[in-house]
Amino acid sequence: MEQQLDIGRFISLKKQEVGADERDAISKLEVCTQSIYRWLQYCEYHYVNLVETATESNLRFDRISAYRRAGETVSVRYVYEANIAAFLNSLHALLDSFPYLLNLFIPVKEDPESTSIKWHESFIKNYEDMDFYDELAGFLMDTTFHKVKGYVNTIKHKHLIRISNQWDHLEFEEYTYKKPCRDVQGKINFKPEPVTGENVVSFIEKCHDELIPRLFNLCESVLLFKSSELSNDL
Template identity: 35%
Template structure:
């Protein structure tokens, strides 16, 4: 079922860029539209996988997974909750990871919009210090949940799946670590459901609020030029 809760204001963000460039058709507008549409698609995917995870990680599912009696042609609850976990993590990470790309089109600090240096790098992020949304941008840059999500996603994508253990009443990840301000943080017994719910309920609203602040800042900037 599609969720209509977490929606990005694509139309207003595009209209502001069109107003700034005084055109409806440009490389920047096309790229921004594609980026924002993709972000919204991934937000919808996050909602789908979040629901799948919640629906198939109940205590009954966890107990059943330990003593499987599925028909051989059926998909096991383990396959469903694992696939939903990994897909949710990777899509949510991609949603947040693509913010610098869209931001650089809205407030251009790097004229080469496809430059690999546009990303969650401090040399890029610090260029927005004069903007009213910088505090929120910096908070996202240093957010513990985001850093944890980033590590999980990159490991799953580039190295291997991080195993999910089932003790019959809860799911936990195998130990992993992530870096925060040059300090290595070791994570053991990370409850999967707690992480999924925390990132869903906290990171997505923070992200959407940040886009609202970016939109408001662009509106203010254009109004000052009139």
């Protein structure tokens, strides 16, 4: 994840728009952007720990004994399982906070605490006339995003998803996510889709190297739209 996000630009552009006296709006945005920054750091921390732990040599030792690396107080299995769950939980929290950030930055709902502010077609359609709408709608249709949601909702509301050690790599045994698709009228529907035997580290690398940068690109498009709008108002 070489690309970075200048999260502070949300604050600076909002201040430029509403003025420093709008303390409530600025304060909410500050808290939200700080949280997003933290979630990004948590993702990076757990990603690095997972990659360093789930090596082929560690996995082989894990298969034949309750192996602990030097300095670890628990077995390698608990280390990689904990970092898998923590990375995906942190990523889910990061992604699910974006609609709240977007509505604070470009309000379409008067009540910023409304439960309708979420990744849903009815909410994002409020931005249909804005330049970044296609990217926003595209993110809602992203399969990797919905696999993250499916994984986290399963471990949060039902049970932990078993991780199978295949000696040289890790696999999810099975879970189900809601795969997005469009019907003939163009409306988004979701159908249950099983995930079986997917390489865990490869999936998390895809989240880290593709999904998070895709969110960064969406943020940049939103910032560019607001910056252009403010320039035109001068």
